[in-house]
Amino acid sequence: MTQPIAKLALEDGTVFTGLSLGAEGEVDGEVCFNTSMTGYQEILTDPSYRGQILTMTYTQIGNYGVNTEDMESAKTHMSGFIVRECSRRVSNFRANQSLDEFLKQNNVVGLTGIDTRALVRRLRTSGAMKGVLSTVDLDDASLVEKARSSAGLVGRDLVQEVMPAEGSSWSEKLSPWVKMGDKNRAEKSRTEQDLHVVALDFGMKWNIPRHLQDMGCKVTVMPGSSTADEVLAQNPDAVFLSNGPGDPEPLVGPIETIRGLLGKKPIFGICLGHQLLSLACGAKTFKLKFGHRGANQPVLDLTTNKVEITSQNHGFAVEEESLPDCLEITHRNLNDNTIAGVQHKTLPAFSVQYHPEASAGPHDSEYLFERFRELVDGQKV
Numbered sequence: 352m353t354q355p356i357a358k359l360a361l362e363d364g365t366v367f368t369g370l371s372l373g374a375e376g377e378v379d380g381e382v383c384f385n386t387s388m389t390g391y392q393e394i395l396t397d398p399s400y401r402g403q404i405l406t407m408t409y410t411q412i413g414n415y416g417v418n419t420e421d422m423e424s425a426k427t428h429m430s431g432f433i434v435r436e437c438s439r440r441v442s443n444f445r446a447n448q449s450l451d452e453f454l455k456q457n458n459v460v461g462l463t464g465i466d467t468r469a470l471v472r473r474l475r476t477s478g479a480m481k482g483v484l485s486t487v488d489l490d491d492a493s494l495v496e497k498a499r500s501s502a503g504l505v506g507r508d509l510v511q512e513v514m515p516a517e518g519s520s521w522s523e524k525l526s527p528w529v530k531m532g533d534k535n536r537a538e539k540s541r542t543e544q545d546l547h548v549v550a551l552d553f554g555m556k557w558n559i560p561r562h563l564q565d566m567g568c569k570v571t572v573m574p575g576s577s578t579a580d581e582v583l584a585q586n587p588d589a590v591f592l593s594n595g596p597g598d599p600e601p602l603v604g605p606i607e608t609i610r611g612l613l614g615k616k617p618i619f620g621i622c623l624g625h626q627l628l629s630l631a632c633g634a635k636t637f638k639l640k641f642g643h644r645g646a647n648q649p650v651l652d653l654t655t656n657k658v659e660i661t662s663q664n665h666g667f668a669v670e671e672e673s674l675p676d677c678l679e680i681t682h683r684n685l686n687d688n689t690i691a692g693v694q695h696k697t698l699p700a701f702s703v704q705y706h707p708e709a710s711a712g713p714h715d716s717e718y719l720f721e722r723f724r725e726l727v728d729g730q731k732v
């Protein structure tokens with residue numbers, strides 16, 4: 352069977368023609384790129400990609416297939432997925448299906464066989480752009496017009512499309528693969544859950560509550576739209592603010608909730624959670640030119656002077672000039688010096704712009720979960 356043609360059109364008028372991968376159809380979204388060589392399943396199921404069409408910079412994707420264990424949420428969330436070459440042969444004992452089958456099953460419209468280097472260079476030069484990916488409309492002018500008139504990400508609340516409707520109690524454990532070959536890591540695992548953490552879910556990657564549970568937290572997951580009173584009614588020892596999709600500034604409800612929790616409970620935020628904590632403290636956020644997405648982003652921890660290699664996925668960041676006096680910078684991205692972490696000077700609250708839960712990516716930043724635990728323990732005595 353021959354694969355149907357698929358096209359990607361950008362708002363600047365560029366059109367890439369390749370072959371269909373995964374589902375057929377037509378989607379629009381912000382076109383961005385990820386530099387990870389592996390981890391495509393975790394990336395595809397990360398809810399923070401809602402509203403985006405992602406291209407992988409690594410040339411061949413899919414060679415170890417997709418399995419039932421590496422899910423970061425129940426399904427895929429991105430609009431479209433682009434790879435230079437999708438491996439036809441799946442070779443891994445954990446694989447249950449191929450990437451193509453997984454994309455079809457999850458209705459992700461994909462594109463393969465284009466010059467992804469040319470696409471990424473264009474995005475790096477011009478910045479992230481709106482685009483349309485289609486297997487049904489193959490008329491260049493029509494596609495470019497659709498890309499130009501598509502909604503884009505800025506000013507939209509995408510969290511409401513991915514957050515859970517109801518609260519739940521987290522039960523899934525951290526995968527034994529995380530601890531394999533790392534004796535120190537295995538020794539840190541706690542069997543008893545003696546802290547209670549409410550995780551506000553804005554589109555949370557599952558490896559975060561798995562980590563929280565592994566370091567001794569009973570985790571109650573609550574929708575990101577919960578109010579401060581609803582969170583406090585759970586009587587938690589601490590609150591966690593999750594990652595999530597889109598522009599943080601329109602999320603006025605969650606920002607209000609965080610203001611109501613600051614000083615009452617210790618707070619730890621990751622990615623969107625970091626942006627929301629900073630906004631709640633009076634900072635502003637801005638859109639990065641093309642974002643940070645990959646598993647090799649260097650970050651300096653200013654409190655220890657150590658460099659960690661981190662997993663990242665964000666298109667917005669906290670604006671340094673707007674940082675209020677109550678916040679101090681704890682981490683910096685060494686590629687562009689942007690803020691990668693902050694802490695409150697007087698209240699127990701801190702956050703990072705990147706992903707200590709990895710999945711996929713290096714485990715250098717796992718110490719942040721321990722730092723959170725120490726902060727909470729310190730507040731209890």
Ligand SMILES: NC(=O)CC[C@H](N)C(=O)O
Binds near residue numbers: 399597622
């Ligand atoms: N992974 C995230 O939480 C992303 C945060 C936000 N949506 C951004 O793009 O900057």
